[in-house]
Amino acid sequence: MQRECKENLDSIASLLEKMSSEHYQFPSNYLSGASIGQHIRHILEFYTCLSQAYREGGAINYDLRKRTLLLEQDPRAAIALIRQVGHWLESAPITGAVTLVAAYAVNADKTCTIPSSFQRELAYCLEHSIHHQALIKIGLFEQGISDLIDPHFGIAPSTIKFRRQRSTEST
Template sequence: MLVSLNSEVLGELSDFLSQLKSEDFADCSPVLRTSSIGQHVRHILELYDCMLSQYESGIVCYDDRKRDKRLETDVAFALAKVKEIQSNLKLEDKEIILKMAVETDFETIQSSYNRELCYNLEHCIHHQALIKIACNQLDYISLPSSFGVAKSTIDYVKSLESSAN
């Protein structure tokens, strides 16, 4: 279930990227002011990439991401990374140690692969919500109503609609 939810949200991101003009991807957004849509996409993808590439070691440190500029400037490269991540999500749940930089040291937290899938899902949705705001001025973009909206919110709205009928 978690793999399919993550794959679905990444699929929405992929569909979005396939519509986006390169300049709107890479240039600073007038709405976001200090960042570009591409920087938000890079951030989403690099956290997924950290989780997957560090899975075998059993220690995941999101602070150790590559910050690959091509992921924020090259739409085709970002699209390829989305597809690569989607194809590698199905891994066995196992214990993971989450390593976080805190001031000048590191803290470790017990976690699991499935917990990190949950984190990346919510993180992706959060950044998609920001991207959606940046796209309000791009009249050529068509986004599904679910883009950037938590699944629990979608379910809640559906329950309100069905109870109103």
């Protein structure tokens, strides 16, 4: 799972290396005014939250993650953090049990505690990233710069495999 997460983050870094700050910060009409940078910040903060829980021990609470606005303003800062997270992902096997703490109701302060594992949370971060990459792709199309990404950006591996299989069956 660590390799898959790193590959996904590397694809994001590859995109950011080609983007201008203006494109990165552009408030998309199709994304309710959110920018590509805001989606990137969101992705990276989940990985940061997870890595912090792994290094320091304790539960994971994505709701209480530190929001770093520089990550949504400066693609170079995001690339630097991607490299840090990538180094963490490559450093050693990330295993063990962990507790996820989350509040799923808007109008209540009640939190849930859910047994999990670091491998499961890595899978969640990867799926979460792919979901946001699909949204980022919409922002890229809106700005006319979708040529900056490969055709599989923002598409789940299972979908890519399904499409390949369907394509070979129809020929």
